[in-house]
Amino acid sequence: MLQIAFDIGGTFTDFAVRDSETGAVTVWKVPTTPRAPADAVVNSLRKKVSEGGLVAQDVGDALHATTIATNAILERKGSRCALITTRGFRDVLPMGRGKRYDTNNLHLDKPHPLVQRADIFEVTERLAPDGSVVTALDEEETRALVGRLASGGYQAVAVVLLHAYASPAHERRVGEILRQLMPDCMVCLSSDVSPKYREYERASTTVANAYVAPLVDAYLTALTSSLHQLEIGASLSIMQSNGGLVSAELAKTGAIRIVESGPAAGVLMCAEVGREEGFDHVITFDMGGTTAKLGAIDDGVPAVTPTFEVDAVNYKKGSGLPLNITAIELLEIGAGGGSIARSKMGLITIGPDSAGAEPGPVCYGRGGTQPTITDANLVLGYLNPGYFNGGAMNLSEGAAEAIERTIAKPLDLSVEEAAWGIHSVANANMERAMRIVSIERGRDPRRYAMVAFGGAGPLHAARLARALEVPRLIIPRGAGVGSALGLLVAKQKIDLAMTSVLRVDERAPAAVAAIFADLEARVREQARLLNRSGRLVIQRSASMHHVGQGYEIRVDLPEGEIGVGYDEAVRAAFYEAYRREYGYNDHEAAIEVTDWYVIATVEDGRTSVPMKLDVPEASGSAVTGERLAYFPEAGGMVPTKIIDRYALRSTDRIVGPALVEERESTTVVLPGDTIAITPAGNLMIEIGAA
């Protein structure tokens, strides 16, 4: 049986096909078709089928990572939608939380709203924090309102009532009226999409869901039918932000959950590489053209966060739209190959703006005039001007001149020193991000391996590993199609969350049991819509804090029956997590849970055969020549070995400095580090081993 995976990115659409018996994996990529993203997928698959490279009937699984939801939000091209809320609270969404994302900027704006104030309506009703009814829903008024909305041209309506996390009754009744009077309109209730307290964040999530749902629905329906036309009868699964797959059917009901689809799949690939090489603890480092993304895998499982922010300005926290969705934890900063370097106040600054793909770095020769990180890497000799992107592109001469003009002269440095400055300031920015992901979140980098991918990741990874004392660095095979490979190892997964504020004391276990019974029943109900059957493994967790604190930490809770003494286990889990994060415990302060979570994963019993990638054959010596490259510890520009990754044999052990070239990237190996190719085909770098 075959599994096909396809990841539609901004520039390329990546494919991977795996034969589940032999483990053989074929990968390829085609340019993305931004106006109709499914076209690239369907056309490429049709070509494969007609050329005999793929037998449609053999395909058992179609796995997909998509940017459709993200792009709809970033480009503000989602549905026309309305919001219905509690009387008196029309402005909760437009006003937001009030904090400026930059204290020292009074000329900033809020994110452009997904729904205009003119499209926000109120109904008379009110619940108390415990879900009891203070004012009953005025049904007559609601019917009249919906009657007016019916002629408003809305494709979706979000319903967000105060305290609906505590009782969905009023929202459901409004939903029924909507479905009755506006049968063609999508209805999204906050009590379904995100039953958590804090009304602004819940409203933001529910509205974002309504905003993307009609598009996601139409897209997945069309894609499914296209696959059927190719006689690929496989069920279609979609990657969610949480790193799990769901059926297309389920994805349509919670469309906002697929917003970070592609990056999540990339982290899964890193987890798989870690597993192949025997590392449970992995820091993931993905550096592309515009940003760098850092994540972590603990005990083989990618770390997740209960909230996510989309459309942030310059990657600044608090500038985007908050979403209450579980997402694989990724810290994104404005440091990619295309990030622009400048001199200011006698210092070097980088980004957050990027030259992007057009015009791109100066060395692309497409009209770029401002030097970028990629230009610096070329001047430093790290990049091969004649073998960029597998030889598809020749890098031109302008880089050194641009660096000289804008950095070297103003700062009174040589061109190499200036390029080195750009490279190392970029590293310092990423080191700061990595410190947050690791040390600040209780992870000791000395116990972790780093998996680096993306076009620019392997150029910078070794320095980062050194700075944080990460002992091993892995550059995976097929790093250029990392997210597609990640899809092949993903599992079917659902997560649910709800708010119920509860003091953790000896009276708690009964209430805790009732909460999890409810969540687990709902997750089992949804699991019937997944594309695979198997044992459902349910993991519990909770957001907790000391009574009176405003921020919670997420804590995994024990499995099994919840009876007398469960509160003791909950407390113990909290203390451990709290100590890991903040370094101390306070046993006198009472503890409270605010939000409850279950994550259900389908264990379908399939044992996966290790993946064997088809890579270009190369013979002869792995060392193909040398060129000058900059290593300050070796005295500056020094002759450096060039290694053809595809010619590396398992017996080769090479000591840096060296440059390992492959189609999608170049790996910089520092003096004193050693490289070897592993049986699985990954490049393993031991930091400081020589």
Added chain:
Amino acid sequence: MNAQTKVSRRVEPVTLTVVWNSLVSIADEMGGALRRTAFSEAVREGEDFSTGLFDKDGRLIAQGNFTPGHLGAMPYAVANVLKYIPPDQLEPGDTLCTNDSFLGGSHFPDFFLVTPVFEGEEIIGYVVNTAHHVDVGGAYPGSEAVQGVTEAFAEGLRVLPVKLIHKGEFDQDILRIILGNVRLPDKVRGDLFAQRNANHVGAERFRKLVRAYGRDAFENIIEEILDRSEARTRELLAALPQGTFSFEDQIDDYGPNTPPIRVAVDVTLDEAGVTVDLSRSSDQVAAGLNCYINYTRAYGSFAMRIFGKIDVPNNAGVERVIKVVAREGSFFNAVYPAPSGGRASVQVRIFDTINGAMAKCVPERVMGAFTHWGNPKIGGVDDSGKRWIMYDLIFGGFGGRSDKDGVEGLAPVMNCNNVPIEVHETNNPVRIHQVAAIADSCGAGEFRGGCGVRKDVELMCDTATVVLLGDRHKSQPYGVFGGGAGALARTVLVRDGEDIDLGSKEVRQLRRGDLISFRLAGAGGYGDPRKRSAEKIKRDVADGYVSREKAVELYGADPASLTS
């Protein structure tokens, strides 16, 4: 970058960049640890705290990017506490503490914790943080009342510098004194713990950073950072039109039946840098509203950071160029025991007044006046006997700007999140009836001001005290360059169906069923309303921010073009 900033090169640019960024990141990291473990709403939602790193001589070298309110106090924090407890009396693991208004944050709720960083026996620097505690005792809940407080002695506990933490552990005797004097001891205790933790995190990283470069090299780098900061600030200010720019505005009063407080500023830009002088303002008052000089410095300095577009992080080098002064004994340089609990109410006016002055200097950088903000505290004992304080932050609008409208519901000057309705109702015996933009309250303009905001809160227990901290009940937020003023604010107590107007800084007893309605002013507009684009006018009417009538009256809109 032009040649003026090329100062002497003692440190190569890459090292300088990396160390500078690291210092700022350490200060930010301390703030992260403090906020995430804090208990009081002021800290965790309001980010009313600050962090700083100092060199061994007590000079500020980096400050976290949090509220501007401590920009003024932070640079002097270390020098001030060391006057009481000199460095030779400090040991590893010690932390000093003060909440004095003059030495620290200008009112008692702000506790400063100062921790020396040791390498072996020697002090290599200091890490400091300050946080706004929910209550420090005194006459009324929250310790920030204006009315009925004539001397600082009624504002709660005053702690002159003491060694609060010894060998990493709290001095239990001092802690007992502090917690025995406050309304919510659990929260105060939790926040002091969070503050200790923030300094612990900062000290560890500070020590590692100094080790990585060596002490001599590190000290060289610090000199370079301070010199460059000073040079850059000078360069940016020198590029502005030079001269003295003046403006006057006012604060409503300092409690019911009191006169307005005059706020007058003279901003002088010359070869020495900039001097912001508030001496012509009123004298200090016998009510909990006065500003000690640290607070005046904070917002004066913040305003010049905005109007000068100062793009270097704050440190002692920047402070050499921006001077903020006020006559001793005046409202903006009050002398102990002047009460100052409610001084937070004044920050927006300090900024607005400097904004008015700078309109003549940098018209494209100023804006219409803010709507002010509401910072009421409601507190008492609920039906179950639990003591509670609801600390609230209500934001109105930004004034119109030179190329865009103001905004609704964004934090003015200081920078905070509001507290969610669902969180307030879960924690306190209150029901909130509405939070809404007030139509037509915005000052008209080519770029209109933001609308005022109305928030109605009902008391759901027998009795409580409300301590009001608002303004602009008596003078409208002004517009600039032909822009209109915003509508006046009101605070209304609805009792038994009757509306009772309250003063902006009143203290009132409430009873069950009372509804208190905060109605913030609108913000000032920027430029001639007749130049406003037809499309924007139409959008405002459709969104309900501006009525059809006002669109026609103030903007000259064609009624036929408007839908509503």
